[in-house]
Amino acid sequence: MKTIGRKGILKKTLFIIITSMAAVLLLYLPAAKAERLEATYYGMDDAQSVLENIDYTDIADSWARDSIVQSGAFDIIKGYGEKRFEPKRHLSKEEAIAVILRMGGREEDAQRLGEALEAARNNDEKLESARPIWSAGYLRLAADGGLISPMDFADAMNPSQSFLEDDGFIRTAPARRDEFAYWTALVIGLQPVYGQQKIFNSFLDWEYTDPIKIPYVEAVLKNNIMNGNANGYLNPGGPITREQAAQIICNAKKQVLPLLGMEEKRGVIENVLLENVMTSGYEETVKTFLIRSYDGALLAIKTQVPVMQAANEQSGESLRPDNELVVLRNGITGKSNLLKIGDRVEFFIKNNAPDGRVRFVKVLPNIEDTRYIAARISSIDSDNKVVKVKQFFELDHPDLISGKSLQYNILEKLPDTSYAYLENLKVDNGKSIGSIESIGEGSFVVLTLNNDIITRARISAFPLYADTGIVRGIVEDNNPSMGYITLYNEDGKKPLPGSPDSLLMYRTFSYANNVEVFRDHKKTGAEMLQTGDSVYLKLDSDGNVVSASGVPNYNVKGGVILSVAPTFLAVEFGDGTQGILNIDENTVIEANGMIAKQDELLEGDHAIFTIYEGVKGYEAKKISVSNDNKLVTSVYRGTVQKAEQFSNRLIIYDLEKLQGGRWINTTQKGLNEIKLDKNNKLYVEGIESSIGDTVDLAGRTVYIAVRKDYGDTEKAVVVSMPFKGSKELLYTDNILSNLPATGNVSLLTNDLELGYNKGTIIVNEGRLVTGRGLAPGHEVTVIAGRNYKTGEIQAGVISVSEGSGIKDLELFRGRISSIVENSSFTLESFSKLKKTSWDYANTPKTFDISASTRMLDENGVMGIRNFKDYGENNMIDRTVYVAGKGTEASLISTAPYAAHFSMGTVWEKKEGELFVRDVRSYESSSHTWKKGDDISVGIPVNGIIIKNGSTIAFEDIGIGDELIIIRKDIQDNKASIIIIE
Amino acid sequence: MKKIIALLIILTALIATNPLVVFAGLSDNGFEGGISSGYVTGEENFEYKEVIFVTGRPIVLEGTVIIKKTLRDDEVRSTYTYNLENPGENATLRRVLNYSTSLTGSDNGQTLEQTLFSRDPFETIEIDGVSYVLQDYDFSRSNIIDSKPAVDYFAGNTSGKKTYRVGNNASDNRLIVEIEGNFFGCKQYWGTAESAACSLWIQYTGSDDSWGGTASIKFSSTTSKSMEYVDNMPKQISFNGGYIERQHNRSIMKYDCKLPEFDSDGISTDHMIEKSGSLNLETFPVQKRLPVPDLSHIRGHWAERDAGILFSLGVLHGEETLFEPEQVMTRVEFTNSMVMAAREVPQDPRLEKRKSRNPSRRNLEQDRISPFKDISVDHIFFPNIESAYNRGLIKDMGSGSFGPDETVTMSDAITMFIRALGLENMGPGTYAVTTFRDNDKIPSYARNSVYVAQKIGLVKGDARGYLRPGENLTKARAAAMLNRFLRYMRTGMLDDYTGIMNY
Structure with missing residues (x-):
């Protein structure tokens, strides 16, 4: 059992998570009295005049009705007076520019510029065209901001608009849709998208788009600010109507709101409080709307209306205007009296400060789509047709509950939610259809809700795994030293922070003090669970992991190592793709079936890689080098x-x-x-x-x-x-x-x-x-x-060049003085091979023999068991060569005495003979190598051939090999020893 | 049963249009640790190679194996007759083995095969005047076959213990060779692969000497079909270049052994020698020229080659001149192509049951009932849709309708590919996490399949790492994916089996 430390920290985190979850669930409960208000907002004093401006009479049939009202409330697209909006009218270029600049919060700048321009206009011009150009300031600002070119601006300011060329910038001409998109993108700061896909893939008429504007049009399309019609036409060259413009403004609210210094909030009206207060001597009615926002915070909106209207005695204007709201509900505009408890509202605050002004409130339609929820029945009140349930999560489809499961620990902590049900509700228990009363309390059900009323219920097999306290998933992160493990969502999606679902489905678990861990069904420590493993976790009643069982999800790929670095390898896989393999201390490295160290991996090695292919790249679990048939x-x-x-x-x-x-x-x-x-x-x-x-x-x-x-x-x-x-x-x-x-x-x-x-x-x-x-x-x-x-x-x-020569192998010659059977033998005295001579030492030397010691005598191979100091094979007093490392004898040979050294290159091999050219023989008297004729030498059955520190067979000598040949003398045609250099 | 026979007839009809069929390589190597050249239509004699270690040295024997098989009820009788030699070593081997393989089905669709000797085995080896005569042979082999819509997978074990008498009749010298092995394989229309790893334990006990040694043998056999494009040399010819389909059979084997060194009198020593070697057997490729589709109207289109291959192989159906790459592929078209790409696993023709011919096809047609209410039996793709349904390639979503004119998304296609291969189990069990950047957009039903498809290299995603799972497949995209699927069947899958030896 492994004890996991520092669990306390995690417990705390989990606690916080659960509390915040509880906050979400409060949505369904009456507001707590003592709860702190997150922010309080106020109505506007000019609500009445705004309402008068947007009270259009000609928009009832427009599909963009809400957007027209909203953009009107934001003062971006204004009406034509007399309660006319003219939704189908084409927006002229100057109007379009004005709308877009207002959208960017530049109205004041434009008006200032307009006044300046008007002031600078000389009298001649004023004579020529009596009326000032209302849009001059906007156009100037557009030209300064690069929306239109200086030439366009000049065209626009040209008093004789009708004499302009067709491709000139006629300010009253209809704005093109692509133009509008382009300006919108520039003003709201969308990055142009150069790799276009949406426009090409989605629209048949994309080629009519002005090519320069395509990246911007793409950006606008990508952000779902504009779109084509259902038939697949974008109509880039076509005109833009006023209702379309209004819709676009609302579609771009994400970008537009910050530019206007506004913020959007959503929530449900939980309560409305009324009180009368005295302000500066006037009695006023203060209405407070308590709104539960979707992130759980409690917000308030206050309006303030004088109880008695005091009017200016001359104008009749109210001295204290109503501080009210502009509300849109089901297409009807009005004041705060349109709002009711339970309304889902969306509202926009100017000056995002705690005391911001509410510019506009929209009541969202309460007609919800059909929802499916997985729940457990707590109680059934058949008199009032209400059930209380513990609600787990929503489902995409009533029959698809696989892939979701509930954490055991959360179940008991869930509050009850009440739902009304249809009088004749049918309940499917899997075998037959019954009434609601057939559902026992505690049953697990999938409920179909229409407008939050239960219209269908089905008893589900769900509890089978919900009650066991077991969760499963794929390890995203395992950190036993910190005491926790995080899984991906069961549906394989990454947890999305912030969504209420992610809280219910929170996927980090802390380890209990004693946790039992199995990997591949073998008992192990928690640290052995790896990212990417499929795991099951068993949770205790506190939600801590008491047992875990996982299996790895590795992939095995063959490839070749391109380079070796301390923490990673660059490899090319068999399919030609390349990758970086991260290696750490847990990576197992094997070479030819034996455990190896990382520094034994060589560039060019062929290997089989066991890897986990995760979001962060490849992690190597095992590298098994096998160069068989690959070198x-x-x-x-x-x-x-x-x-x-x-x-x-x-x-x-x-x-x-x-x-x-x-x-x-x-x-x-x-x-x-x-x-x-x-x-x-x-x-x-x-x-x-x-x-x-x-x-x-x-x-x-x-x-x-x-x-x-x-x-x-x-x-x-x-x-x-x-x-x-x-x-x-x-x-x-x-x-x-x-x-x-x-x-x-x-x-x-x-x-x-x-x-x-x-x-x-x-x-x-x-x-x-x-x-x-x-x-x-x-x-x-x-x-x-x-x-x-x-x-x-x-x-x-x-x-x-490959390794060659004698290396660390040593070659001795001496007379055997004693033998301990199957164990060791001793040379009375010995000579040791130096480069070109035998160095004699008058001391005994003992060698160990083992089963792997080879023995060659005049007949060839001799079993080492026959290496005895008695009997017919008595080896005592025989003079032998001994090849070995240290005291370990690897080969004992009875080959004849040889002390003449020659060098040469093999040019042919035939019938056990080597034909050697470039022969040089060592003259010990002068210590020089002397050139000689080509020779041919044979090797006796007990001859010794050495290459790269080991003894090899005659077949392994190659043509072209350079040799050192050691024979009795220069005439001898048998070489006792051959060393390949 | 009626349905199955009907299906068989349909499939036989399908296969008949394409006579070059890969048959089971299963057990064509025999169970003795050697390799054969594999089945070529009509042949009973296979080239064969084996390494024997009876003398304490590896000796490669070459020759033939004659395989005869008959199917009777749920039992296969087979006879393997080996005639091998190595003149350089003055070695010959004669061996006759008769097996009986019983087939047992299980509820989950898997088949259990159990193989035993049906008659006493016979084997004699002569090496340099010394004879090794088989005295006793204990043998058992068992495997399961898991049939998936387009692939049969199998895995099993062999164990055997052979006792030879070394020398003349009166000799008491005995050699024992024990073999333990695992084998794995897959079998599908486009290729087969079988690989095995055996370990041998060799023990000699004689009046003069006794020794022991080990050897391990790994081998793999594949039959595969490759496609090659050939241009026409002359230009004044009515069609463009076309495709050649070649069938290759290849078996490779690698052995490693650790055996004692023998002294000049032929008596073993304690010094062990490790040796390894490899063998290779290939057949001369059989080739077939495929019909050349006329796709001149899409010359230069990205999908030109893919469509060309698929029309040549009959995977794409219909008038090729009407092939519009940017048209959306419908569900019925895609399913039809899938049936032609993920074809039914061919039966070993040597094991075909002799069936009495059905009186007429007409009667059969009258019996047919469509599994889907929106596909009539007269629909041109009906036979293939029915086959797809029966083989489990497509499922009835409960509504009883198929939605023939609906589109096919990338996710749908990948799900169908993995279902055809039957590799759903390669996924991590729960809903998988893929490395595609749009992982979260992959519908949950398809995520495991996409994970597997990515793992086996069937899908790669675009250059920026997006899969675009919801994209409706155009015919061009579908052609590219189908061709990639075929390439996987022809090479990727088989390579995984040969990779057991060395990737």
């Missing part, structure tokens, strides 16, 4: 005869293999076939290409890196074509320095700088690597050519 076994050079796309192969003429730092003929003469690997890469002069794209491969020189596939067929993994016609250069050298950033490497002895690129085949220990895989000191064979364009020398192939 580069050879590099070839040849001339392409033809490339066959269908058979996916190249036919190559003059095929040669890179070995021992030079090109060596392959066995098959004439043409050879090289099959291309499924994931092959082809580069032409450093540029990636494919066999289908590249038509003229024929006649070109290619370098080919191959791997050995199943059945030992070679398959080309990289084919690289050097610059055409460039002469090939071959270097065997050490790397002095490497600059992967520029793709340059310098060679030590040749004192030369070479370039490499994507197409360069760079092989290190069989792994294809990028230039980053080269390091100073690497012994390399480089095949290069000159880039005829830049004159630079470019490497086609860089092959890092």
